[in-house]
Every structure is written in C-alpha cells, then in structure tokens.
Amino acid sequence: MKQEIEQAIVAAVKELFDVDESAELSRPDEQFGDYSTNVALRLAKQFGKNPREVAEQLSVKLRENLGDRVIDISVAGPGFINIRLSDATLLTGLTSSGQVPNTGKKILVEYSDPNPLKPLHAGHLYTTLVGDVIARLVESSGAETIRLNYGGDVGLHVGKSLWAIVRQLGGEYPEKLDEIPEPERPAWLGARYVEGNDAYEDDETAKAEIIAVNKKVYGLHETGDRDSAFAHVYWTVRQWSYEYFAHLYDQLGVVPFDRFIPESEVTALGTQTVKEHTGSVYQESEGAVVFDGEAYGLHTRVFINSEGLPTYEAKEVGLLETKWNDYHFDKSIVITANEQAQYMQVVFKSIEQFQAEPISRTTHLTHGFVKLTGGIKMSSRKGNIVSALDILEVARAAGAKSGRTPDETVTLAAVKYAFLKNRIGADIVYDPEESIALEGNSGPYLQYAHARARSILRKSENQQGGLTDLEADERMLVRKLTEYPEVIAKAAQELLPHLICTYLYELAQTFNRFYENNRVISDPREASRLQLVTLYANTLKDGLGLLGITAPESM
C-alpha cells in the first residue's frame, strides 16, 4: 500500500519534471491525511521554483494516476502533499505482510558479553535485553540471525579473581570448591574479584603474583592442561560462571545464544595476526606492540603487552577474524557500552588496514549506563555494584509494594519495557515503581491492554468480519494499525527497538479512545468491531513478542 503510493509519486515526478527523485512518505497528523510527502519542497529547491506550484502540479497528476485509491490529495503549508486513502485502500494495509528485506542474508549479533569470574552488573542486563531485541528484529526482517556471546575467560581480571580464589582456598585445592553451596557461588566469585582487584591496586607483591597467575592461565590454554590442580580450580570456577549466566538468561526469557566464544578461543589467532602485521600496521614500542591510532585522529593502543601477552585489542582482532572465517556474514552487529566506543574504533581502524571487507560490514552500537532512580550510583569497583539480579529484585519489590500479587511475567515485562523504551545511546534512569505501574507508558500497562482486548473477544459468541465502510473512530484505529509493519521495518532497518515501544503505547491509546465511545458487543457493527479488536490484540501481542515480552490472555 505504502510502496504503491511511493512509486506513483516517483512516477509522477519523472513524468512532470523528468528527474529521478525518491519520495518518502511520512505519517502526518490525522487532520492532514494518511500520508504526506515533501517532495515538492525538495524539487522546488532543486529547480528554484515555487514549492506550492510544484505541489499543485504534482497533486493533479497524482489524482489522475491514483484514481479511486485515494479520496483526497491536497496541498498544504509550505508545499506538503497530503494524501487521504479510500477505506478500501487503507484496509489493504491491514493484511499486507511485513517486509523481509534481509531474506537470504546472514547477520551476526554479538551482545551481553559477560566475563567469567566477574559479577554481572546492571549494564549486562541492559546489553542483554537490547541485544535480544535487536536480534529478534533482524530475524523478523528475514535474515539468518546468529546470536553470539563473547566473554573474557582469560585476561587480567581472571588473574585477579583466580589469585584471590586460590588464596581463599589456602592453595590450589580444587576439592575445597565443592564445599561452596551452589546458590552462593556467584556471590562468592564476586567477592573474590573485588579482593583481587583491591590487592592489585594496593599491594605491589600481590600485583606481581596476579600478573603471574594471569600468565599461568594463558599457559593452561596453550598446553591444553585440564588435569593439574590449578587447571581444576580454573575450569571449575569458569564453569560456575557459565552456569550462572545460563541461569540469568533463562530467568530473562531471552532467545538462547547460538554460540559462546570465550576469549581463549580467539587469543592465538589474534596474536598471530597482530604479529604478522607488526612492522606494517602495528609497531613495536617500549617492548609492546601497538597501533598508532593518532595517524587517523584516534588514539594509540597496546595490542600485545610487554609480557608478550595479547590484550583485549588483539583478542578482538582474533574475534573478528573468527566471525569472518566461520560465517562470511553480510552484516555484523556488536553491542557494548558507550565506554568502548573509541576503543573499538581504534581496533577496527587497525583491522581495516588488512581486512577492509568485514569491517565495512560491521556496525558497533553502544548504550549508556543504567542508573537507579533516587541517585543510587553504581561503581564497577569495590563491589558496591548493582547486579543484574538486583534490578529484578527491586522490580519485584516494587510490584509487591503496589499490593498486587507478584507475577514474574509482569516483573519481566516491567524491566524489559523500561530498559527498551528509550533510544539506545544515553544513560537510562531506572525507576522500579514507574516500570511496574499499570498506568502510564509501561510494560504491564500494555500487557493489561492486551488482556482486556482478549476479554472482550471471549465475551462475544458472534462471528467477526465484514470490515468495510468504516466509521470515523474505527478508521482512526485502522489507520494506526496499518502503521505497524512500517514501524517494524524502520526499527529493524535502523536498529532502534524503542520505536516499537513508542508505537505500541500510541496504539493502545488510540484503541482506548475508540473504545471509550464505541460499544463492541451487541452493537449493530459488532462483527466488524470484533475483527478490529482481534487485529488490535494480535498487533499488541506481536509487538510485545518482538520486545521479548509475553502477552498473557488475562491477568
């Protein structure tokens, strides 16, 4: 429907002015019509003509070409062309299937990326939820979607944790780990990381020992050691971490990852590649291997440190190569926090020097921090962090406080929607009470709106159908419903999940306005209206589904 009209405009422009000009339709205020275009304004600028005259000429041509598919085409304001569709045309928009522009393409989405032996904080929750939705969106656009999870099972943070773990155990005694009850393991590991981190900063002896432990861990991977006492400790606590991650993902109800790529898996490849290009792309400097980003307006970073160990940068090189070798992707999306933005630019710029193609297909999205309302600030150091599970806890507490019976489905909807409704990029302020509230722009509100619509449908035993000759209020709702595929397409194209949230909330408002003044059951137009309610409920359910939020039949 939309494409048809866009094509008609392009054709009319070609016919009248003999130029190829794209014509993008936007959704104007209801008073102006169903669609609007500003091509006349752009053409007028191009040719130095009066925009209103151009618009008039175009609208005459469009009326001829579109015939009875439209009921009104008018010129307004500085030179907009507003188009009002006939009911019949508008209604075709309800049945048009969603676009699948990425059919046949392979798209990788990397997100969540927790590090074993480190606590999961609220930021991980954010990237996990955003990534889950981006992947769902990409999938809905027809692409073969591969969900990747990259995590640091080697590196200095592992050295810190492991140093503290061995110390706590009184030596390399893996059997002592069995004494720690399963539920306490995440917190126990978190505490060890904090100890290790503190010791590294405050104690020179400990620092040296931690560096040695770090090296030892790399050694385990190089030699394939799984049998020594030290190896037992390492592999056991590493496994604990992965179990803990799985537990969180399971609780969140996110789509399972297709593959976990631990850093240890890409270390060798990354190191080798950096070494191969040392002297050309990378340079030796002060005993380390660096990339001189300053030549490109960026900053310089170390890829292999003076201990001869690869840093995160070199591993990232190995990761990208692994992705490219294993998948030959059409597009690769990486989602991390803002703080990694400039670091990633340096890494990508360096890889671009010898592997331009995969870099040109890679998009790095970044998001801000999660703050709790009331000024509780989170620091990733010293252990006073808000963990991912804490967020769920405060949401549950807010739900309990509101006097309703706690329901995990509603809690999850509250948290997910609160995190997703803002545009990715800036920091977000999480307000548990607002998120769980049933009034206002919240996840539970939309769940409720859906349940309410289903309830109407359950109550009627009559047939539905015959949606024609729309009344004004019905038409408003139909118009809003036809926006859905356009919103999804845009959200998928621009990787902006919050567009779905905004739309669903507006849809619910549109429905409530309709419902306020119009009966459904035992109205002469019951059959038509039942169908409208069905379409509305299905759209809500589908949209919430893309957000990873379930839509219960009743609540």
Added chain:
RNA sequence: GUACCCGUAGCUCAGCUGGAUAGAGCGAUGGCUUGCGGAGCCAUAGGUCGUAGGUUCGAAUCCUGUCGGGUACACCA
C-alpha cells in the same frame, strides 16, 4: 589537553537523514462514572528545545564557538 556520548515541560523521555501550531507518561488542577476489565477517557496549567552565532524560504534537527554532565585516551576488559 584531545576525542566521543548527552543536555527538549517540575521529573522520566519521544521528536533529530531540516519542513506544517514542539509531543507523551508521571506529578498538579478540573470534569466524565449503574463502564463490553474506568488499570480508562476528556480538559487546563507547564517549554525563548543549555547558551551565542552561522547556513537556509524554513533549524529542537545541519555547522562553529561556548557552558554543564558523562566517558575514553599504552601495556584492564
């Protein structure tokens, strides 16, 4: 010091590939109410879009400066 992100109503945010009177939610005030789930609907108040310039017929949107908040800048991830 250099770079990146952010600055829109009291609060939390949409709007940003320039376009028609800047929109929501929460909070405030006032209505609707024997309602198919009112967890709603309607209305009022509240904004010189941080600020100063520039480009343009037209700027919240683009450019430059500036102020404020955050982040990154060599061997952490």
